Amino acid sequence: MQVRNQPFHHLTISLDLAGRRAVLVGGGAVAARKAGVLREAGMELVVVAPELTPRLAELAAAGELSWRQRPWAPGDLAGAALVVAATSDREVNRQVADEARLLGIAVNVADRPEEGTCRFPALLRRGRLEIAVGTEGSAPAVAAAVRDHVAEAIGEEYGELLELLAELREKLLTLGMAKAYNTDFVKNLMAQGLMEMLRGGERAEAERMIEAALSSAVDSHASRSGS
Ligand SMILES: C[C@@]1(CC(=O)O)c2cc3[nH]c(cc4nc(cc5[nH]c(cc(n2)[C@H]1CCC(=O)O)[C@@](C)(CC(=O)O)[C@@H]5CCC(=O)O)C(CC(=O)O)=C4CCC(=O)O)c(CCC(=O)O)c3CC(=O)O
Numbered sequence: 001m002q003v004r005n006q007p008f009h010h011l012t013i014s015l016d017l018a019g020r021r022a023v024l025v026g027g028g029a030v031a032a033r034k035a036g037v038l039r040e041a042g043m044e045l046v047v048v049a050p051e052l053t054p055r056l057a058e059l060a061a062a063g064e065l066s067w068r069q070r071p072w073a074p075g076d077l078a079g080a081a082l083v084v085a086a087t088s089d090r091e092v093n094r095q096v097a098d099e100a101r102l103l104g105i106a107v108n109v110a111d112r113p114e115e116g117t118c119r120f121p122a123l124l125r126r127g128r129l130e131i132a133v134g135t136e137g138s139a140p141a142v143a144a145a146v147r148d149h150v151a152e153a154i155g156e157e158y159g160e161l162l163e164l165l166a167e168l169r170e171k172l173l174t175l176g177m178a179k180a181y182n183t184d185f186v187k188n189l190m191a192q193g194l195m196e197m198l199r200g201g202e203r204a205e206a207e208r209m210i211e212a213a214l215s216s217a218v219d220s221h222a223s224r225s226g227s
């Protein structure tokens with residue numbers, strides 16, 4: 001089968017927006033889903049909507065987001081670093097997108113991606129590992145299905161791997177061995193069955209394997225540098 005190559009026209013990056021404001025216009029299922037990831041990003045949430053889903057209402061009651069209980073009005077986007085237009089009203093979403101563009105604020109438009117300036121991918125997270133799947137808006141359900149497929153191969157053990165390697169990386173950097181880390185070190189550990197150990201819950205054995213690999217790396221590093 002052949003796929004015609006259509007070039008991507010977007011940039012994929014990770015934005016650090018902790019402490020910045022996100023304004024969500026609309027309080028339905030789609031806004032609730034977006035609110036989840038925006039909260040995880042540490043953003044301050046403002047929701048403008050006459051009605052909220054139970055989950056959003058809970059967050060509002062707990063003071064976890066501020067709720068403007070009314071229809072959207074011009075001016076609601078002030079101070080926002082990111083805007084989500086997710087009402088069930090096409091015309092309102094269009095107006096929100098227009099105002100955001102005018103103010104130069106990044107905006108996601110739930111029902112008309114091309115009116116916005118960013119999209120949300122389907123996410124798979126394992127500890128600090130993240131896999132984001134997008135289709136440039138051509139088929140969001142496919143993005144979610146691919147994510148679910150990948151989830152079967154990439155389990156929680158990858159989160160554990162990252163925890164262990166973060167510690168290791170610090171040690172290697174301290175020893176001036178960042179290059180060894182970057183090249184074959186991790187690959188070798190994986191070839192020796194590290195992931196299978198973690199998957200099997202053998203964390204202590206995994207740590208021992210890493211320690212052993214580390215000390216032999218330290219030895220050969222020391223002999224190479226003649227110290
Ligand atoms: C452009 C984008 C804008 C954006 O929201 O950023 C967008 C747009 C639209 N989605 C629509 C429908 C559905 N979206 C989902 C699910 C998800 N949609 C997500 C992202 C995106 N959706 C962005 C593009 C991402 C990409 O590049 O692929 C995911 C990945 C992430 C997330 O939303 O957080 C999340 C997976 C959640 C998860 O499981 O993690 C489902 C399935 C479901 O709900 O179970 C359905 C119903 C089935 C169907 O229709 O396919 C419609 C038609 C609406 C209508 O008919 O009224 C539009 C509008 C249009 O396409 O014009």
Ligand SMILES: NC(=O)C1=CN([C@@H]2O[C@H](COP(=O)(O)OP(=O)(O)OC[C@H]3O[C@@H](n4cnc5c(N)ncnc54)[C@H](O)[C@@H]3O)[C@@H](O)[C@H]2O)C=CC1
Pocket residue numbers: 025026027028029030031048049050051052053070071072086087088089092109110111140
């Ligand atoms: N991006 C995506 O993943 C998906 C997008 N959609 C689209 O997203 C939109 C929202 O979908 P749902 O959350 O399921 O709808 P919903 O009907 O559950 O929620 C709509 C929300 O918009 C609010 N609202 C209506 N008029 C408003 C106004 N003038 N100002 C502020 N808030 C207003 C309502 O109070 C409600 O909270 C729809 O247009 C739908 O086509 C639908 C499915 C997935």
